[in-house]
Amino acid sequence: MNAQDNKASIGLVTPQTLTVDEPLPLDCGRQLPRYELCYETYGELNANRSNALLICHALSGNHHAAGYHHADDKKPGWWNKCIGPGKMIDTNRFFVVCPANLAAYGGSTGPGSENPETGRPYGPDFPVITVADWVRSQDVLRARLGIEQWAAVVGGSLGGMQVMQWAIDFPQRIRHAIAIATAPRLSAQNIAFNEIARQAIITDPEFHGGRYLEHEVVPRRGLMLARMLAHITYLSDEAMRAKFGRDLRQGKINYGFDVEFQVESYLRYQGMSFVNRFDANTYLLMTKVLDYFDPASAHDGDLAAAFAPVEARFLVVSFTSDWRFAPERSREIVDALVDAGKRVAYAEVASELGHDDFLLTLPHYVNTVRAYLSHVAEEIDA
């Protein structure tokens, strides 16, 4: 554990598992006959069970959002900077629940789990799932925890899409919706990046049609390329310039194909380390979840119509340097909510790093969400 992080950290946490033996119907027409949801909770559920806050994770996230699993862990959960006692999402006031989504890496039922129909791992046979499927499974968790209504559902990026889906599909179950650095649907360019990542993985000879584990290999090259590409979209051009510029690794040009520029070194490291902590089938499924999300599609593209059932109050947050899901995309959400006559607050945070800013602690960002959640907590206490 990092001493400084630890000071404001929730400390050691233990994942829990919910086993559901009822089948989960899926948008693709198939169903999961049974499934497990791995989740963590931070803070205490109050007496009238009204202070529960759901965290929805993004592409590479899972249930381990904050704290440490072991005293010698080097890294805390993926959103540890923002979740903890006195932090943006204050575990002194909220009972925070973070499940790993179906098919996410490292926890809940996914491509690595046993397919009860075959007794073998699902692998590429794991169903193609959707944001709505995830939300349906999260609602099962909600009920099992005995929570009538989430005080808030909070998520960034792909997590923000789940927030919107919650507000649409379970309007009675969500009091506040906090959607950060997200979009109401992917653009053609977003889909194009995902498609290249998928092709990198699928065309890797060690992918073996998704049955790589049975061949005792991993499509390392494909997964590495997918992650390198994703990293470009997570950082702004300016952030890359500030972080690496054209700095040379060895101080001079070598006229060869080894690493010359620092940015190459960074990307290769990011790509290679990802291979050891992620699964290729999961990556493919996650990109599909992103591509398919489009709540307006059932309403002839009318997002305001899609938001008609919403009862939750929204806070939408975007970052000016985010080019993956730029502020314009957040304003589409805000405009549609306004058109639908819903209550929405919007903050556009001046930032430099890009999409990754949602994981960090820019003061304008942290103060905005903290202030909003403070009002939510006061409502609960009142």
Add this chain to the structure above:
Amino acid sequence: MNAQDNKASIGLVTPQTLTVDEPLPLDCGRQLPRYELCYETYGELNANRSNALLICHALSGNHHAAGYHHADDKKPGWWNKCIGPGKMIDTNRFFVVCPANLAAYGGSTGPGSENPETGRPYGPDFPVITVADWVRSQDVLRARLGIEQWAAVVGGSLGGMQVMQWAIDFPQRIRHAIAIATAPRLSAQNIAFNEIARQAIITDPEFHGGRYLEHEVVPRRGLMLARMLAHITYLSDEAMRAKFGRDLRQGKINYGFDVEFQVESYLRYQGMSFVNRFDANTYLLMTKVLDYFDPASAHDGDLAAAFAPVEARFLVVSFTSDWRFAPERSREIVDALVDAGKRVAYAEVASELGHDDFLLTLPHYVNTVRAYLSHVAEEIDA
């Protein structure tokens, strides 16, 4: 030949080859003992040899810039829309010369040529070349053609970098410099995209360290991914939205990994067709030429100091929707030229398609360059 294109086309053209038996010294410290430059010319050289205009091509270009090679050719040269009688680059007024650069695909000496030291193809042993190396070889062609000074040197993207290098390295040999949709150096993000393309190619098991031809294979997967990725940077987000949006190939979602969205279909087609008309070693070398270009680096990053020797007058053109080399990058060039006391005109063309606009015929773009070149032609005639 396309009937409509043909109407204003220069018609059939025949490539020529210059063989140079003197060695060409290279920035990397090696030399090419002998080399061939393939080139095409359009229009007529005037009596006092003053109307010669050099075209510099970009990453995937070559000597075939305009016209057709055969009467049954389906596609003309890569810049046929802009070069021809009465076109933006008017072959009625200029003697247009377009060489294929060293290592470019399909013409001049490159990785596929015989290495005189071994009697085998160079393959991965072809030297890592630079924009300055190219310009040095183009100057040999200039001298052999008996041209004292280019009336203008014109290029877009990587071609624009050659234009700048000409003006810096051979100030007496270039009267006008027209640099389009280019940048004074790559950003970290630009380099990052190139590095992913290189890793896609190099990690393809069929790359065989660059000796794929000897194994009678081609690193198709890597080259396909590299091209797909490049295409994202050639088109603006808006253009992709306008062209593809979220249109589904089969009108409905199929919950699988076959093509779902039109943009996926487009990218796969672009990637796969590129494999049949390009070479992996060439692609790697081209990305390195881009990465290394940085005339300011020899002057502590001071681009104005790099431009000190310039005598040419500049026209710089950028496109508002180009995010590969955005207008800001062109303004860096313009500002440095102004700081260095050089003559420069600048046009920022409102556009929608992105980087590819430089190959097309937006009226503001065509009229600006045509008007500029008209003044150049009048100078010559005077």
